[in-house]
Amino acid sequence: MEITRTARPYWIALLALTAAMLLSILVGSVQISFAALVEALRSGAETTAGKILFSLRLPRTILVAMTGAALAGSGTAYQGLFRNPLADPYLIGVASGAGLGAVAAMSLRWPYTTFGLMAVPLAAFASGLLTVAIVYALAKVGRAIPASNLILAGVAVSSFTTALTSFLMLRSNGELRRALAWLLGGATMSGWQPVLALLPYLVVGLGILLTLGHALNVLQFGDEQAQQLGLPVTRVRRLIIIAASLTTAAAVSFAGIIGFVGLIIPHILRLLTGADYRRLLPLSLVGGAALLLAADVLARVLLAPQELPVGIVTALAGAPFFLWVLRRSRQANFWS
């Protein structure tokens, strides 16, 4: 009895993820009939339907699921780390840094080579990590890294990099839409290459975060208490920042800056299952993947054959959904 009760949220989350994945594979601007589906499954990528399924929808579905898991997992860890309900994976500058790198790379002409074609995600990844490193260095006081310093340095550095990004966009002679779409999470790259490139960062980063559930629980008592309870606070903090930054930077490099997922998934799950980070972290991976997949399906069908940047959909649909959950929760102060 006790076991089923603890296992139930996992089953529900996995069911939601499976449904979202099926929806994402089956729904698109091109209708694929059941017969064409069976034919595609039998003959592989030879038919048009097969090509659409195996070269477009399946890799996109997996990439979007991975991105959602990365953002929600990092967001949950950051909310725990900073003990702040407004924390999201972008809090200390990884997204604004990645945005600057991506837009800078877009303003140059790259040769048509493997390296040139990867220039935008590579620049986004490098500049996202570099920005976090700068914030980290600025926030450091002696050997300690106070959470409030990190947040303030993060906000200031983000403003600075965002201003540089805007300047570059205004100066560019080329396509503003591409940069804007990237910044709104509309960059979703196609094919298996991004999936394979993202995988190692996700496995390592999220793997580290998953082991830190207990540490995050202890951190909720405050830095001093946690220290007295034997938790190496600075080391845990550094580990979380490294793991979450690697994961987030890799995810946004291939998908653009998708807002809101990393903010609301931890809150929704906290409302549903309580504040135990040992449960919240794995659940948030599954929940984030499911939510982003659902948003991505909407982004594809709302204005078909046009595709909306998914970041617009996560905020447009996610915000009211989150407010509904917030209103339904009976707790007067759900963040405690």
Add this chain to the structure above:
Amino acid sequence: MKRFSKLLLIIALLTGLLAACAPAAVAPTTAPMAMTDGLGREVTLTAPAQRVVSLAPSNAEILFAVGAGSQVVGRDEFTNYPESAVTLPSVGGSMGGYNFEQIVNLKPDLVLAAEINTPEQVKALENLGVTVYYLSNPTDIEGMYANLITVGKLTGKEPEATALVDSLKQRVAAVEDRVASTTAKPKVFYELDGSEAAKPWTAGAGTFIDILITMAGGENVAASMEGSWGQFSQEALLVANPDFILLGDAAYGTTAEQVAARAGWETIQAVQVEQVLPFNDDTVSRPGPRLVDALEELVRILHPELK
């Protein structure tokens, strides 16, 4: 861990599948033709393309102008000319991304990309087994002629394209003859977007707008501007005092009355003599055959005395 290894296995299997499913060779009806595109890629067609998807308005205009209109099966969202192109299915493009599913579903034997497309998009289409030709933007009228011939070759309409280029050249020569007979050089301000009246967007040196105004016997007052596109200070505009203001943003609802009502604009010569005129921006902003239409229209506006 088990889930991840399973995922890896699936991915490995699928990539294997994809590699095994390279497009089957079609028996060539004519000799295969290889051309180098704007990205330096070698593009090989076994036969002239019969199912073309255009990814830019300029490409659609060129395809229809060289007589390959009936071979076009899809167009981007911005294409609005000629009318028969508008009825074709759209493959997106207005939000920065194209609908690759729709493109694959149209089974094109050629996708004609342009400079508004990114190399990443070209690569993604290439990975889907689609033949893509990336048509670079021309920087002068001669380059536009060359693009017409290129598209003619790709679609088996080279004679038609050559004939079109000849007639365009004659029309340009006729304009040049007329302009040579006058020494008057009216000053022109071309407004791309005047929603910020204190610093309207305009086109500087090197753009087709600048080139065509010069060819039509006018002077682009923003020719000294750094960068091709930019916001021109109203103070500089008052000093330049253009004889004509052409409203490229007329399509978005900007009118001569609105311009006259803008603070400080009433002192400009063009406003005083009521030479603030709407202009079809599509003809100058798209590097296609309609550039010559724009040139003739500009001469008619700037030099009504030349018949």
